[in-house]
Amino acid sequence: MDLNKNQLSQIFTPDYIAEFMVKNIKQQYLSIHNKPNIDLIKILEPSAGKGIFLSHMIDEGFTDITAYELDQSLEAPLLNYYPNVKFKFENFLGSDSNEKFNIIIGNPPYLGQNYNAHIFQELVRTYSMCEKYFVGNMDLFYFFIHLGIEKLQPGGLLSFITTNYWLTKSNKTGIKHLKPHIVTDCFILQLIDLSKISVFKDAKGQHNCIFVLQKKYENEKQKNINKYIDVVQVNPYNNRFNEKSNKILFKNIINNENSPHLLKYKSAMTNKDLSKINGWNLQYPVDVKNVVKKIEIFCSFNGSLSYLSDFFIIRNGLILIKDEVFILKENDNLKIADSNMFIKMNNTFVKLNNDEKQKLKKLFKSKVILPFSYDKNGFSGYLIYLEKNEFKIQDLKRRNKLTEKKYPNLTAYLNQYRRELEDILRNAKENIRDIYFPRRGSLITQFDINHKRKLVNLEPYYDKEPKIFFSYISNSNVFGYTQDSYYATSDTYFLWPREGKTDIDHLFLLAYLNSKIVKFLFKAKNITIKRSKTKLEEEIPVPNISLFQFPYQIELIDIIRYLTSNLTQNIVSMDKGKFDKLKDLNLNIYSQIRDVKNFKRIIDICLLKLFGLDEEEIELLIEKYY
Numbered sequence: 001m002d003l004n005k006n007q008l009s010q011i012f013t014p015d016y017i018a019e020f021m022v023k024n025i026k027q028q029y030l031s032i033h034n035k036p037n038i039d040l041i042k043i044l045e046p047s048a049g050k051g052i053f054l055s056h057m058i059d060e061g062f063t064d065i066t067a068y069e070l071d072q073s074l075e076a077p078l079l080n081y082y083p084n085v086k087f088k089f090e091n092f093l094g095s096d097s098n099e100k101f102n103i104i105i106g107n108p109p110y111l112g113q114n115y116n117a118h119i120f121q122e123l124v125r126t127y128s129m130c131e132k133y134f135v136g137n138m139d140l141f142y143f144f145i146h147l148g149i150e151k152l153q154p155g156g157l158l159s160f161i162t163t164n165y166w167l168t169k170s171n172k173t174g175i176k177h178l179k180p181h182i183v184t185d186c187f188i189l190q191l192i193d194l195s196k197i198s199v200f201k202d203a204k205g206q207h208n209c210i211f212v213l214q215k216k217y218e219n220e221k222q223k224n225i226n227k228y229i230d231v232v233q234v235n236p237y238n239n240r241f242n243e244k245s246n247k248i249l250f251k252n253i254i255n256n257e258n259s260p261h262l263l264k265y266k267s268a269m270t271n272k273d274l275s276k277i278n279g280w281n282l283q284y285p286v287d288v289k290n291v292v293k294k295i296e297i298f299c300s301f302n303g304s305l306s307y308l309s310d311f312f313i314i315r316n317g318l319i320l321i322k323d324e325v326f327i328l329k330e331n332d333n334l335k336i337a338d339s340n341m342f343i344k345m346n347n348t349f350v351k352l353n354n355d356e357k358q359k360l361k362k363l364f365k366s367k368v369i370l371p372f373s374y375d376k377n378g379f380s381g382y383l384i385y386l387e388k389n390e391f392k393i394q395d396l397k398r399r400n401k402l403t404e405k406k407y408p409n410l411t412a413y414l415n416q417y418r419r420e421l422e423d424i425l426r427n428a429k430e431n432i433r434d435i436y437f438p439r440r441g442s443l444i445t446q447f448d449i450n451h452k453r454k455l456v457n458l459e460p461y462y463d464k465e466p467k468i469f470f471s472y473i474s475n476s477n478v479f480g481y482t483q484d485s486y487y488a489t490s491d492t493y494f495l496w497p498r499e500g501k502t503d504i505d506h507l508f509l510l511a512y513l514n515s516k517i518v519k520f521l522f523k524a525k526n527i528t529i530k531r532s533k534t535k536l537e538e539e540i541p542v543p544n545i546s547l548f549q550f551p552y553q554i555e556l557i558d559i560i561r562y563l564t565s566n567l568t569q570n571i572v573s574m575d576k577g578k579f580d581k582l583k584d585l586n587l588n589i590y591s592q593i594r595d596v597k598n599f600k601r602i603i604d605i606c607l608l609k610l611f612g613l614d615e616e617e618i619e620l621l622i623e624k625y626y
C-alpha cells in the first residue's frame with residue numbers, strides 16, 4: 001500500500017513528552033514488577049517516526065528495543081542513529097501477535113475512517129487483525145491499541161499519546177470493539193488529560209491525552225480484580241501553547257512535585273465501572289461524585305434511581321421532505337390579511353379554507369429557545385402540517401384523495417413540487433405517495449401496559465400540551481417550555497411523556513432542568529448536546545417530589561412552581577403572599593435574594609436549599625475541575 005505523507009500521519013512527538021512518557025512508564029513498570037532486570041524488558045515502539053521515543057528508551061537504559069516504521073525514507077537515518085534497535089520497516093498492523101513485549105509505547109498514527117475508507121478497506125482485506133477489529137467511524141490508532149494489547153505480556157504496560165475523543169464515545173461511534181477489548185483484557189492505570197494545553201504545534205485545536213494500560217493476568221480476570229485510575233489534569237499557564245511551561249509541568253509530574261497547574265486525583269470511576277458500550281467519564285473526581293450522590297438521593301422511585309429516559313421519549317422535531325417547500329414565509333409565498341390566509345401558486349394568491357388555516361403552524365427554530373420559555377415572536381415561518389393518519393385509511397391512493405378534497409389549496413401548492421418531492425422520497429427509499437406529510441416527527445411509538453405498540457399522533461401535543469424542549473446543539477442546560485402551539489424541526493428535541501406517565505410535574509421539572517444543580521450535573525457527567533441526546537436522557541436523574549417531606553420543603557416546592565410558572569408566562573411580579581412565605585421560611589434564603597425580580601436566581605437558591613446543597617461547595621468544585 002502506498003500512502004502519502006498525510007496518510008502516514010507524521011506528526012512527531014515533542015522531545016519533552018517522549019522523555020516524560022518513557023520515564024513515566026519505566027517508573028510504573030519497575031514499581032509493579034519489583035525492580036526487574038532492565039535488560040530483560042522487551043520494549044516496542046510500533047510507529048517510530050524519527051525515533052524520539054527510541055532515543056529516550058536508550059537514555060533510560062532499555063536495551064531490548066524493537067521498532068516498526070512504514071515510511072522507507074526514514075530507514076537510513078533510523079539505522080544510522082539507533083544501530084542497536086531491532087527495526088522492522090514494514091506495516092506494524094501486519095505483524096505477528098505472538099511476538100510479545102513487556103512495554104509498548106508511542107504516538108500511533110491518527111487517521112479517521114470516515115474520510116479514508118479505501119485505506120481501511122485495504123487494511124481489512126490484507127490483515128486478519130484489521131478484519132477482526134474493523135468498525136465504521138473508527139480511527140487508525142484503534143488498531144494500534146488492539147494489536148498492542150494482543151502483543152503485551154500479562155502484567156505488561158502500554159502507553160500511547162492520542163486524541164482524547166475516543167474516551168467519551170459510545171459504541172454507536174466507532175468504539176464497538178475497542179472498549180470491550182480494553183475492559184476485558186486490561187486495566188487503565190493512568191490518564192493524563194492534555195485537553196487544555198496544546199502539545200503538537202501542527203494540530204493546535206486537537207485535544208490529546210496520554211494513557212497507561214496494564215494487561216490483566218488470567219487470575220485477575222477470573223477474580224474480577226478492580227483497580228483505581230489515576231488522573232492528572234494539566235492546566236495551562238496563560239495560553240494553550242506554551243512549550244516552556246509545558247516542559248516544566250511534565251518535569252513536575254514525573255518528579256511528583258505539586259503545581260497549581262496540575263490537578264492529580266483518583267478517578268471516581270474505577271476499572272470496574274468502565275462500560276463496554278458507553279463513554280467513559282474518567283475525569284470524575286470523588287468529591288464531585290459525592291455531591292452528585294447527594295442530588296441522586298432525591299431521584300429514586302421505588303428504590304431505584306430514575307433518569308429522564310424513564311419518563312420521556314426524547315425525539316427531534318419534524319423532518320420535512322424539503323424545508324423550503326413546506327415552510328411558508330409571510331409576504332413571500334404566504335399573505336395574511338385580517339383573519340384570512342392566502343398561498344401563492346403560479347404567481348397568484350389563493351385563499352385558504354378554514355380547515356387549511358388550521359394546518360398552517362408557526363414554526364420555531366432552536367435559536368429562539370430561552371431558559372423556561374422561548375422568543376414568541378421569533379418564529380421562522382408557517383409549516384404545512386398535514387397528518388398522514390387523519391382519515392384512518394390504509395389505501396394510500398384513497399387517503400391522498402381525501403386529503404386533497406379537504407385541503408385543496410395546500411395540496412395543489414405542494415403538487416407544484418411533486419417531481420422534486422417524489423425524487424427526494426425515492427432516493428431515501430421512502431414511499432413516494434407521502435409527499436403531503438412530514439417525513440418524521442409527527443408520530444411516536446408508545447407501548448401500553450401490555451407492551452402493545454401504538455402510534456401516537458403528536459399534533460395535539462405540539463398544539464397545546466405542556467412541552468419541554470431544548471436545542472440539538474448546546475453545552476449548557478437551557479430548556480424551553482410552553483403550553484401553546486410550538487412546532488419545530490429537527491434542530492429541536494422534545495421531551496414527550498412516556499405512556500402512563502401522566503403525573504409529570506412539568507413546572508418543577510423545568511425549574512430543576514434549568515437550575516444550577518443540573519448545570520453542575522452537566523459538568524460532572526461531561527454532558528454536552530451535539531446532535532445527540534443519549535447522555536442527557538440516560539444520565540440526568542429526575543427528582544421524586546414525594547421524597548421531599550419536611551414542611552419547609554413542601555413550601556419551597558410551592559414557591560419554585562409558582563416562580564417557574566411566572567417565568568414561563570413572562571410575569572415579572574411576585575405575589576406578596578409568596579414573598580412573605582420566603583421571608584417566613586427562615587432558611588437564610590431571603591438574605592441571599594438581592595433582586596426580587598430575578599426569579600431564576602431565587603429558584604436556584606430554593607432548589608439548592610431543597611436538595612441540601614451548599615452553593616459555595618459546588619462553585620469551588622466547578623472552578624477546581626472544569
Ligand SMILES: C[S@@+](CC[C@H](N)C(=O)[O-])C[C@H]1O[C@@H](n2cnc3c(N)ncnc32)[C@H](O)[C@@H]1O
Nearest residue numbers: 008011012013047048049069070071091092107
Ligand atoms: C504520529 S507519527 C509518530 C511518530 C513517532 N512515534 C513520534 O512520536 O514522533 C506516526 C508514524 O507512524 C508511521 N506509520 C503510519 N502507519 C504505520 C503503520 N501501519 N505501521 C508502522 N508505522 C506506521 C508514520 O510513518 C509516522 O512516522
